[in-house]
Amino acid sequence: MDDERLGPVTLLDVAREAGVSLSTASRALNRGARQVRADLAARVLAAAETLNYSTNAQAQAVARGKSNTIGLIVSDISDPYFSAIAAGAIRTAEEHGLVVMMACTFRRPERELEYVSMLRGQRACGAILTGSRVTDTVLLDRLGAELDAFQRTGGRVAAISQNKLPVDTVLIENRAAARDLAEALCQVGHRQFAVLAGPPELMTARDRLAGFRQGLTRSQVPLPAAHVIHGEFTRDGGYAAAREVVRRRLDVTCIFAVNDVMAVGGMAALRDRGLEPPGGIAIAGFDDIPALRDVTPALTTVRLPLEELGVSAVDMVLQPPSDKPRLRRVQGDVVLRASTPPPGKRPAGKR
Amino acid sequence: MDDERLGPVTLLDVAREAGVSLSTASRALNRGARQVRADLAARVLAAAETLNYSTNAQAQAVARGKSNTIGLIVSDISDPYFSAIAAGAIRTAEEHGLVVMMACTFRRPERELEYVSMLRGQRACGAILTGSRVTDTVLLDRLGAELDAFQRTGGRVAAISQNKLPVDTVLIENRAAARDLAEALCQVGHRQFAVLAGPPELMTARDRLAGFRQGLTRSQVPLPAAHVIHGEFTRDGGYAAAREVVRRRLDVTCIFAVNDVMAVGGMAALRDRGLEPPGGIAIAGFDDIPALRDVTPALTTVRLPLEELGVSAVDMVLQPPSDKPRLRRVQGDVVLRASTPPPGKRPAGKR
DNA sequence: CTGTTAGCGCCTTCAC
DNA sequence: GTGAAGGCGCTAACAG
Numbered sequence A, B: 001m002d003d004e005r006l007g008p009v010t011l012l013d014v015a016r017e018a019g020v021s022l023s024t025a026s027r028a029l030n031r032g033a034r035q036v037r038a039d040l041a042a043r044v045l046a047a048a049e050t051l052n053y054s055t056n057a058q059a060q061a062v063a064r065g066k067s068n069t070i071g072l073i074v075s076d077i078s079d080p081y082f083s084a085i086a087a088g089a090i091r092t093a094e095e096h097g098l099v100v101m102m103a104c105t106f107r108r109p110e111r112e113l114e115y116v117s118m119l120r121g122q123r124a125c126g127a128i129l130t131g132s133r134v135t136d137t138v139l140l141d142r143l144g145a146e147l148d149a150f151q152r153t154g155g156r157v158a159a160i161s162q163n164k165l166p167v168d169t170v171l172i173e174n175r176a177a178a179r180d181l182a183e184a185l186c187q188v189g190h191r192q193f194a195v196l197a198g199p200p201e202l203m204t205a206r207d208r209l210a211g212f213r214q215g216l217t218r219s220q221v222p223l224p225a226a227h228v229i230h231g232e233f234t235r236d237g238g239y240a241a242a243r244e245v246v247r248r249r250l251d252v253t254c255i256f257a258v259n260d261v262m263a264v265g266g267m268a269a270l271r272d273r274g275l276e277p278p279g280g281i282a283i284a285g286f287d288d289i290p291a292l293r294d295v296t297p298a299l300t301t302v303r304l305p306l307e308e309l310g311v312s313a314v315d316m317v318l319q320p321p322s323d324k325p326r327l328r329r330v331q332g333d334v335v336l337r338a339s340t341p342p343p344g345k346r347p348a349g350k351r
Numbered sequence C: 001c002t003g004t005t006a007g008c009g010c011c012t013t014c015a016c
Numbered sequence D: 001g002t003g004a005a006g007g008c009g010c011t012a013a014c015a016g
Helices: A011-018 A022-029 A038-051 A057-064 A080-095 A110-121 A137-152 A174-188 A203-218 A235-247 A260-272 A306-318 B011-018 B022-029 B038-051 B057-064 B080-095 B110-121 B137-152 B174-188 B203-218 B235-247 B260-272 B306-318
Strands: A069-074 A099-104 A126-129 A156-161 A168-172 A193-198 A228-230 A254-257 A282-284 A301-303 A327-330 A333-335 B069-074 B099-104 B126-129 B156-161 B168-172 B193-198 B228-230 B254-257 B282-284 B301-303 B327-330 B333-335
Touching: A011 A022, A011 A038, A022 A038, A057 B057, A069 A080, A069 A110, A080 A099, A080 A260, A080 A306, A080 B080, A080 B099, A099 A110, A099 B080, A110 A126, A110 A137, A126 A306, A137 A156, A156 A306, A168 A306, A174 A203, A174 A254, A174 A282, A174 A301, A174 A333, A193 A203, A193 A235, A193 A260, A228 A235, A235 A254, A235 A260, A254 A260, A260 A282, A306 A327, B011 B022, B011 B038, B022 B038, B069 B080, B069 B110, B080 B099, B080 B260, B080 B306, B099 B110, B110 B126, B110 B137, B126 B306, B137 B156, B156 B306, B168 B306, B174 B203, B174 B254, B174 B282, B174 B301, B174 B333, B193 B203, B193 B235, B193 B260, B228 B235, B235 B254, B235 B260, B254 B260, B260 B282, B306 B327
Parallel strands: A069 A099, A069 A126, A126 A156, A156 A168, A168 A327, A193 A228, A193 A254, A254 A282, B069 B099, B069 B126, B126 B156, B156 B168, B168 B327, B193 B228, B193 B254, B254 B282
Antiparallel strands: A099 B099, A301 A333, B301 B333
16 A cells, blocks of 8 residues: 655655646645646546645745644643643644644743744744843843734734734733722722732743732732742742741731732642631632632632633734734733631631 | 834844845854854844844745754643643753644544644654554554654654653553552551442553552452543543442442542542541542642542653654663652541441 | 855745 | 746855
8 A cells, every 4th residue: 555665755755646747736735725637636636635644834835935734832831821722722733724832941931932933943923921021121122023023024923911022912900900809809808918920030030920909909909028928930939938927927818929829839838837718817819719619628710711811922923014013912810719817716826 | 113114024133134145144044053253144144133023933944954843742731630731741852942733632542643743744853742552453553654654754752651652751650650559558457348440441450450450459459340440531531530449339348549639639539528548439640730739638549740741742752763762760759648548437348 | 255046845925 | 717837045065
C-alpha cells in the first residue's frame, strides 16, 4: 500500500504521478484560488493519497509570506489560571485552522521579549500575551518596541490583563472586582483585614490590592500597612505570607489573597495552626479556579471567565487590523462561599 | 533609531548594509559552520542590529530541511495532569532551543491522528504523545501508520503512558502502583472497596483498575463487579460515580478513584451526603496532582513525577534515532494521607 | 576566508 | 482551465 520512496515526497512528485503540472497540482490541493477541472483535481487528490503526500507548511508559509501559526505566551502553564486561558485559546485557534506555539516565561517578564522576538522569527500571524504587566517601565518600552517590530512583519497582537501596551487588549477589571469583594466582606461584618498581596511589581497583584483597599475605604475600614504581606504569586507564596500573618499575630478576622492559588496556600497555613475558617480566620481569593472549587471550606472569590479570556484574545488576533487598539473589558463577579463566614465566632486578637 | 523600511528586512539587506555577500552574512549570523573574519562578522552583526533583522525561521527550516519545532499533544491542557507534564516538556524543549507546538485532543483520541498529520506537515523534528492509549486497535494501527509517516520525514516520536506503539516510550507503571496502593489500603484495614474506574476504553484507567484488583486479590479481598463504576475521567465523572456508590448503598469503607481529579469530585459527592472521611467513606486517588495537595482531608494517592515525564519525553525525542524503540519505566509511589483512615469509626453499611 | 550559484518546496503572476 | 517561469528567504556545496 505504502510507497517506499526514500526522499520526502514533494508536490512535484504528486504532479508527475497525476500527469499534470506543478501549478495544477498546487491549485487542486488548495481549493479556492483558481478552478481546476474536476477530473484533474480528482487525479491529483488520488495521487497525493497514494503517495501519502503531506504539504510542507513551512515552504508554503515562505512562498505565501504568511503562516498560520499563533504564539501563546504564558507565565506558567502548570498554573491553573494560565492553563484555563490556554485551553480556551487553543480550542479557538484550532477552530480557525491555526496552530499554536506555546511559550512559558516561568514568571520572568524579560523572557516575554525573547519570545516575541522568536515569534517574529517564526513569522507567526499572531501573538497573545497572557501574563500581567509589570511596573518596570523600561521593560514595558522594550516590549512595546518588540511588539511593534512583530506587527510590522504582519503579525497581530493581543494582550490579556492590563492595557499598558498599544495593542488589542482583553482588560480584566481587577480593581473594580476587588473593590466589590472588599465591600461584600465588610457587608458580612469583617472589619479587620490582612492581604496576601503577591509581588509588588506585578500589576495584576497591585490592582487587586488597590481595588480591595478602595473598597475598604468606602466601607470606612482601615488597612494598616503592616497588614499587607507581599510574596510570590504562588501556592507557596500564599502559605508563607499567611504564616507571617499568624506569626505576627495580626489582629484580623479575614484575609484576602490576591489569587486563588495563594488563598489555598494561605488556608493550608491557617489550618496548620488550627486557625482555618470557619471558627478561625476567614479567607478569600480571586480567579475562581475551577480545579479549586472543591477545597473545603469552599473559597470565597471573584469569578473570572478564564477560558473566555483565551477565546477573546484569539478572536482579536483574527480580526483585521484597525488603526486604534481594541479594548474589551471583562469583569469579575464576587462569589461568597463558606471560607468567609461572619466574624465573631472566636474573638479577634484572642489567639 | 529604527529603520522605517516598508518590506520585511531580509538577509540580503543585511549583507548589503554590511558590504558583504549573502553567504558571509549567513555564516556570521549562524556562528558555527564556517569561520568568518572577526571584523566582517562584527559588521554583519551591526548591520543586523541597525536593520532590526530577524531571521526567517521558516525559510531557514526549508533550506535546511529540518525545523526546530516539537509537537506536544495532550488530551486537555486545563487538566493539571497534562499541564504539569507540559510544563516539564516546554521547559526542557526550550533549554534545547526548540519551540513547542501544542495541540489538545480534548479527549477525542481520533484527533491524535490529525495532529500527527499536521505535525508532519509542519515538518516538526519531534512529536510527543502524552495521552493514554485506548483499546480501539484499528485506531492504534492508523496512529502507528501516521507516526511511521512522520518518522519517515525525519521526525522523532515519544509517547507517555503505555508502550503500545513502536516508538520511544515513557512507560508509567500504573498497574504495579495501583497494586501497591490496594495492598496498602488493605494493610490499613479496609476490606470493602468500590472503584471509580473512568472510561473503560482508556488504558490508563484500565491498568489502574486491573492493578488495584490484583492487589486486592493478593490480599484476598473481593471486588464485586457491581462495585466498579465507570464514567468520565474528570472531576464531574468522579462526582457522578461516587454519587452512584452512595445511591446504590454499596457496602464499602473505601473508594479508589483512578485519578486525583476524579477523587476530588468523588470526595465532593461524599461530602454532599455527609459521608466524607474521616468518619465516612475513605477515598484515594492517583497522580498526586500538586494543586490538589491542599484538599482536606489530604488525599491518599500514588505520586507520579509528572514534570519529569515531560522532561524525559523531550530527552528521548532529542536522542539520535535507534533501531529499537527505547523504553523508560517510571514508577509511582504510594502516599498514604488523611483521606484513608482505618475503617470502623462508623459501622460499614450502616448508613 | 569569501563570493557565486544552485537549490529547498511551494505559490503565483503571466501567457497560452 | 492549464503550464512555464520567476520568486519567497535562506543554506550549502562549489570555486576562487
